[in-house]
Amino acid sequence: xxxxxxxxxxxxxxxxxxxxxxxxxxxxxxxxxxxxxxxxxxxxxxxxxxxxxxxxxxxxxxxxxxxxxxxxxxxxxxxxxxxxxxxxxxxxxxxxxxxxxxxxxxxxxxxxxxxxxxxxxxxxxxxxxxxxxxxxxxxxxxxxxxxxxxxxxxxxxxxxxxxxxxxxxxxxxxxxxxxxxxxxxxxxxxxxxxxxxxxxxxxxxxxxxxxxxxxxxxxxxxxxxxxxxxxxxxxxxxxxxxxxxxxxxxxxxxxxxxxxxxxxxxxxxxxxxxxxxxxxxxxxxxxxxxxxxxxxxxxxxxxxxxxxxxxxxxxxxxxxxxxxxxxxxxxxxxxxxxxxxxxxxxxxxxxxxxxxxxxxxxxxxxxxxxxxxxxxxxxxxxxxxxxxxxxxxxxxxxxxxxxxxxxxxxxxxxxxxxxxxxxxxxxxxxxxxxxxxxxxxxxxxxxxxxxxxxxxxxxxxxxxxxxxxxxxxxxxxxxxxxxxxxxxxxxxxxxxxxxxxxxxxxxxxxxxxxxxxxxxxxxxxxxxxxxxxxxxxxxxxxxxxxxxxxxxxxxxxxxxxxxxxxxxxxxxxxxxxxxxx
Numbered sequence: 001x002x003x004x005x006x007x008x009x010x011x012x013x014x015x016x017x018x019x020x021x022x023x024x025x026x027x028x029x030x031x032x033x034x035x036x037x038x039x040x041x042x043x044x045x046x047x048x049x050x051x052x053x054x055x056x057x058x059x060x061x062x063x064x065x066x067x068x069x070x071x072x073x074x075x076x077x078x079x080x081x082x083x084x085x086x087x088x089x090x091x092x093x094x095x096x097x098x099x100x101x102x103x104x105x106x107x108x109x110x111x112x113x114x115x116x117x118x119x120x121x122x123x124x125x126x127x128x129x130x131x132x133x134x135x136x137x138x139x140x141x142x143x144x145x146x147x148x149x150x151x152x153x154x155x156x157x158x159x160x161x162x163x164x165x166x167x168x169x170x171x172x173x174x175x176x177x178x179x180x181x182x183x184x185x186x187x188x189x190x191x192x193x194x195x196x197x198x199x200x201x202x203x204x205x206x207x208x209x210x211x212x213x214x215x216x217x218x219x220x221x222x223x224x225x226x227x228x229x230x231x232x233x234x235x236x237x238x239x240x241x242x243x244x245x246x247x248x249x250x251x252x253x254x255x256x257x258x259x260x261x262x263x264x265x266x267x268x269x270x271x272x273x274x275x276x277x278x279x280x281x282x283x284x285x286x287x288x289x290x291x292x293x294x295x296x297x298x299x300x301x302x303x304x305x306x307x308x309x310x311x312x313x314x315x316x317x318x319x320x321x322x323x324x325x326x327x328x329x330x331x332x333x334x335x336x337x338x339x340x341x342x343x344x345x346x347x348x349x350x351x352x353x354x355x356x357x358x359x360x361x362x363x364x365x366x367x368x369x370x371x372x373x374x375x376x377x378x379x380x381x382x383x384x385x386x387x388x389x390x391x392x393x394x395x396x397x398x399x400x401x402x403x404x405x406x407x408x409x410x411x412x413x414x415x416x417x418x419x420x421x422x423x424x425x426x427x428x429x430x431x432x433x434x435x436x437x438x439x440x441x442x443x444x445x446x447x448x449x450x451x452x453x454x455x456x457x458x459x460x461x462x463x464x465x466x467x468x469x470x471x472x473x474x475x476x477x478x479x480x481x482x483x484x485x486x487x488x489x490x491x492x493x494x495x496x497x498x499x500x501x502x503x504x505x506x507x508x509x510x511x512x513x514x515x516x517x518x519x520x521x522x523x524x525x526x527x528x529x530x531x532x533x534x535x536x537x538x539x540x541x542x543x544x545x546x547x548x549x550x551x552x553x554x555x556x557x558x559x560x561x562x563x564x565x566x567x568x569x570x571x572x573x574x575x576x577x578x579x580x581x
Contacts, residue, residue, distance in 0.1 A: 006072040021052060021063040021074055030076050031518065033085065033114055035092075035202050036151040037064035039521040041161065042200070044152045048088050049114065052076050060084055086118045094125035095174075096203075097146035103204040104388075110202035110516055111149060132177065137187040140209050140361040141195065145177050148205040154178060154197035161503060162477040164308070166191045178205075190311040190578065192477070193359035194304035194501045195510015208358045208511055212389055214379045218350045219262050225342065226350045228263040229330045230254060232270055233356040233421030233506040234383045236532035240513040241387035242397040247528035249536065253397055256404035257390045258354075268406045269353065270413020272329040273420045273429070274545035276301065278555070279571050280323045281433045281545075282562035284496055288469075294318045296472075296487065296494040299426050301325045303363035304501030304510075306575065308477050313484045314577035319497075322572040324376075326420060327353050327360055328369050331376030332570045337558045338410060339372065346372035353380045356421070356509030359501065371570040382511025414548045415537035416446075422530035423475035423505035424451035424458060427498040431462060431471075433546045438464045446543050452534070454504045454526045457482065459494075470494045476503035504530070 002017040008028035015024045025032050035047035043064055051060040055073035060081065063074075075081065093115060100106050115122065132145035152169065155178060159165045166189040170179040180189045198206045218226050239250035258266045280299065287293035300306055300321045309316060324332065330353065335346040342349075353360065360380040363369070369376045381389070390397055406412065416432055419425030428448045435443055450460035451471070456479040459472045472494045474480050480499045486492040502508045504526030515525050537543060545551065559567040 004068050004070050006068050006070070006074065008074045009076055015068060019068050021061070021066050021068055022050060024068050025052075025063060025074065025076055026522070032063045032076050033117075034064055034517055035110060035114070035149060036153065038153055038200055038517050042151070042153045042156040047149070047151055049085055051081060051084050053078050053081055082118065085114075086120055089115050089118055089120045090122070090124045092149050093120060093122045094127065095129050096149065097129075097144075098122055099147075103147070104207050104210070105204035105514075108514055108516070109204060113516075128174070130175070130177070135185050136209065137185045138191070138193070138209065138362070139365055140193045140358040141186060141191075141198070142207050142209055143186060144205055144207075145179070147203045148178055149203060150176060150178065151202055152178070153200040153202070154206060157196040157200050160478070162192070162194055162196060162501075163481050164190065164192055164194075164477060167197070190307075192304045192307040192311065192501065193362045193510075194477070195358035196502060198358070198510055199508070199512070199514055202517065208382050208384065209361060210385065211361065211379050211381050212385055212392070215352055215381060215389070218352065218378065221350075224348060224350045225264050225344060226352065227265045227267060227334055227338075228258050228352045228354065229267045229269040229272075229327075229334075230258070230354045231327070231356055231421065231506065232273065232418040232425075232533060233509060233512065233529065234354050234386070236421060236507055236529040237356065237512045238383055238387060240515070241384065246515070246519070246523060246525055247531055249532045250402070252402040252404045253400040254386075255406055256400040257386075257395050257397060259404065260395050260400070261389060261393050263352070265407045265410075267330070267411045268413045269326050269330050270415075270417035270420075271410055271548065271550055272333060272413075273326040273417030274414050274548045274551045275329050275333070275554070275571065276323055276326050276420075276426075277416070277429050277433050277545035278551060278562045279567060280321050281430050281437065283321055283323065284430070284434060285438060286563065288495065296492060296497045297321055298497045298499055300573075301420065301426055302499065302501045303357070303359040303366075305477070305480060305499045307359065307362070307578070308480065308501065309484070310576055310578045312481075313488070316484060316487060317575045317577065319487065320575060322568075322574070324369070324571055324573045325363065326417070327355060327380065328363065328376050328573070329571050331364075331369075332371035333410070333554065335372040335374060335376060336570055337554055346374050350378045351376065353377050354383065354386045355380050356383050356506045356512045357502075358382060358510045360511075366573070367576070368573040384511060384513060387513070409550060409553075412542075412548065412550050414542045414545050415533075415540035416543055416545045417548075418533050418536055421506045421533050422452070423454065423500050423526075424473045424498065425505065425533065426500075427451045427471060427473050427496070429545055430496070432544045435462070435464060436544070436546070451498075454524065454530075456503070469496060471496045471498075473498045475500040475505050477501055507533070
């Protein structure tokens with residue numbers, strides 16, 4: 001590819017032909033602010049915050065869309081440029097409900113940060129303002145268009161990345177707003193609750209439905225035994241909310257914080273990830289040995305993905321594993337096996353989960369999620385909500401003991417179960433168990449590296465007892481759609497498929513810490529967070545789900561064996577065919 005030579009603020013830089021000014025400036029060491037642009041997602045050129053001056057060009061040009069040319073001289077911070085950006089920001093603020101002190105994004109709002117950086121007067125341009133009703137009709141998400149700046153990142157995430165397409169720009173001119181078709185509420189359209197729109201929103205226009213008041217009420221109720229379980233991906237990202245670098249493992253501090261908050265027991269959902277593999281692996285082997293069974297079998301751990309197939313490919317629900325997700329298995333185990341161990345009525349137990357996902361808030365309300373006659377899980381909160389809770393309780397996170405351990409006896413999970421937090425992790429954990437179960441031999445190497453990494457679709461072939469198994473892993477629903485279309489056309493070669501709703505898996509879930517655009521454009525947060533889980537696995541002595549002694553004990557004392565009648569009653573679920581509209 002041909003190279004192009006240019007200067008950015010007098011600094012000579014050489015970049016490949018076709019490079020945008022924004023990227024050339026970064027290489028030259030200069031930051032250009034953006035509000036609509038996000039790498040690999042959105043390039044609308046609509047916000048006009050990234051404008052720059054180009055020598056011999058009278059017009060200011062957008063750095064996110066203008067391609068460099070030989071000999072170009074770019075200036076990113078001239079008085080003219082800064083004045084233009086300031087006016088643009090002040091005009092945005094003129095139609096923005098400035099509730100910063102009560103906004104969940106205060107301190108982590110890109111509009112707020114730029115307005116401060118450029119010394120904006122929020123009241124300079126007074127006049128007509130749009131006013132919208134807040135859409136909080138779902139269990140998982142709140143949409144407040146009064147704080148929307150029309151960057152269209154959420155539209156790109158929903159339409160291009162997830163191919164769900166339930167939001168877009170509506171109306172024209174000053175009346176333009178982001179909305180669902182025909183002005184419908186989110187509860188009236190096939191939103192899958194993935195939350196990727198929240199993660200890319202630069203303001204507080206999109207946020208998760210806050211459940212902390214419910215948790216506080218449970219903790220205050222002295223008649224309840226309140227148990228909390230944390231998902232694998234939470235420990236890989238929680239530290240970011242307290243100033244730790246992306247990719248920091250804060251498991252011990254997280255456990256210490258939960259104990260300081262006052263939960264009666266702090267357990268690890270890795271343990272029920274192990275049980276998911278026991279059930280799902282056994283189900284897969286059963287299908288593999290039955291010539292009339294439906295293949296490929298597809299994993300069912302991601303509730304956003306489950307909603308997607310229910311809405312868009314209901315005729316293919318037979319491919320889904322019938323297993324509940326690790327979250328729901330956790331609640332079910334607590335309120336059956338563990339409640340019996342404690343000698344208490346399941347009604348007197350409350351289960352709270354901390355998840356990297358907002359779809360988990362919906363999942364706890366699904367049918368067939370009440371193994372003991374009461375909901376398996378009472379409240380699900382996100383990683384972000386846990387961080388707010390820790391701060392609200394006045395806990396100094398950085399001073400907590402990093403070696404604090406989960407409680408016994410249910411607090412121990414294998415690191416194979418911990419891999420559920422990364423795309424490919426469910427498949428790798430399953431292969432470790434399925435391979436040893438089918439062959440009866442101990443795996444010499446448990447690392448299935450072909451299914452690792454953040455590529456949208458990964459595939460591999462594994463040989464078991466002379467039979468070749470074709471497997472695939474997809475993350476992001478646009479990639480899931482490709483695999484489902486192959487199945488629909490009768491062209492699928494796979495036996496076993498893992499699908500995660502969020503690109504990169506749960507480490508990039510819709511409830512994880514929100515990372516600003518500048519960082520997202522330079523760092524692959526998916527890889528950095530997933531590395532935490534793989535490093536833990538590499539150092540672990542317990543790397544296979546079926547070797548977890550707690551899991552063995554629960555089966556011996558309660559279920560008998562995987563896929564038994566009682567296991568199906570407690571650990572498996574059903575699906576529904578949903579109407580799109």
